[in-house]
């Protein structure tokens with residue numbers, strides 16, 4: 320039997336594009352034509368299953384797929400036993416309680432005895448239980464934000480990102496109950512050879528993620544300020560310093576996180592750095 324692992328990704332929706340981009344950035348090639356629900360990579364031992372996100376935790380728990388990419392909200396809601404290997408940093412959103420804009424809100428007690436529409440009955444139920452609130456949870460599978468305006472519920476609990484869907488439906492966010500982002504999950508009992516392939520994939524994903532969160536910085540500096548500048552941008556091991564054609568000046572090359580760059584920019588300029596270039600890094604292996 321050919322040694323190949325299976326990964327479940329969302330067929331189409333808020334997770335799909337970023338999931339597939341990440342896999343492509345890992346150098347993994349595959350055909351992804353519309354309507355095709357299964358595809359095998361041509362250069363890495365992995366097969367893709369394109370599914371609804373609701374089904375991904377269950378398929379991974381049952382071993383139908385070895386890996387999956389899914390939102391933490393869906394993972395916790397489905398309550399399946401799988402291993403979370405890695406947070407992926409995309410599809411960031413929150414689950415929040417919201418009520419009609421005109422209603423006065425005086426704390427979580429507001430929901431006592433009320434009717435709340437949601438697609439996340441478990442997460443909401445656990446939250447209300449922890450807060451000692453008894454409310455009536457009305458499960459619906461989509462377009463949750465419409466529920467109050469058609470008299471189906473007095474409040475809702477749904478995914479919020481920019482907040483524009485709530486606003487367009489005359490609702491206001493009153494409690495954030497869960498924060499979510501996409502995660503890579505794995506079956507709990509992967510055989511040894513499968514774990515080896517998963518490790519190779521993780522190695523590539525880490526290199527892509529590290530590359531994204533770091534920048535390659537090049538700058539020119541007078542030689543007398545090199546010590547100060549090196550201390551501000553120490554790099555992976557230490558910066559590269561090359562002499563410029565102009566006497567008394569050097570070019571300094573280093574790698575640092577974008578946050579660190581912005582934190583240090585004023586000090587770098589004050590130390591005499593100029594001609595500063597910040598360049599994206601595609602992959603980074605430490």
Ligand SMILES: Nc1ncnc2c1ncn2[C@@H]1O[C@H](COP(=O)(O)OP(=O)(O)OP(=O)(O)O)[C@@H](O)[C@H]1O
Pocket residue numbers: 329330331332333334370371372373389390391392393410411412478479480481499500501
């Ligand atoms: N507005 C948003 N911004 C960021 N992330 C989001 C947003 N909406 C949803 N997500 C995240 O993406 C996941 C998939 O959202 P999507 O709306 O595509 O789900 P769906 O309609 O249930 O899809 P499916 O047809 O696969 O069941 C959500 O579970 C959540 O983790």
Ligand SMILES: O=P(O)(O)OC[C@H]1O[C@H](OP(=O)(O)OP(=O)(O)O)[C@H](O)[C@@H]1O
Pocket residue numbers: 333461462464477478479480481482483484485
């Ligand atoms: O706060 P916002 O930025 O407006 O995002 C929140 C909305 O995004 C998602 O729906 P999506 O647009 O994916 O449509 P769906 O109902 O088909 O899932 C989610 O279900 C919310 O309705």
Ligand SMILES: [Mg+2]
Pocket residue numbers: 371372373
């Ligand atoms: Mg879904």
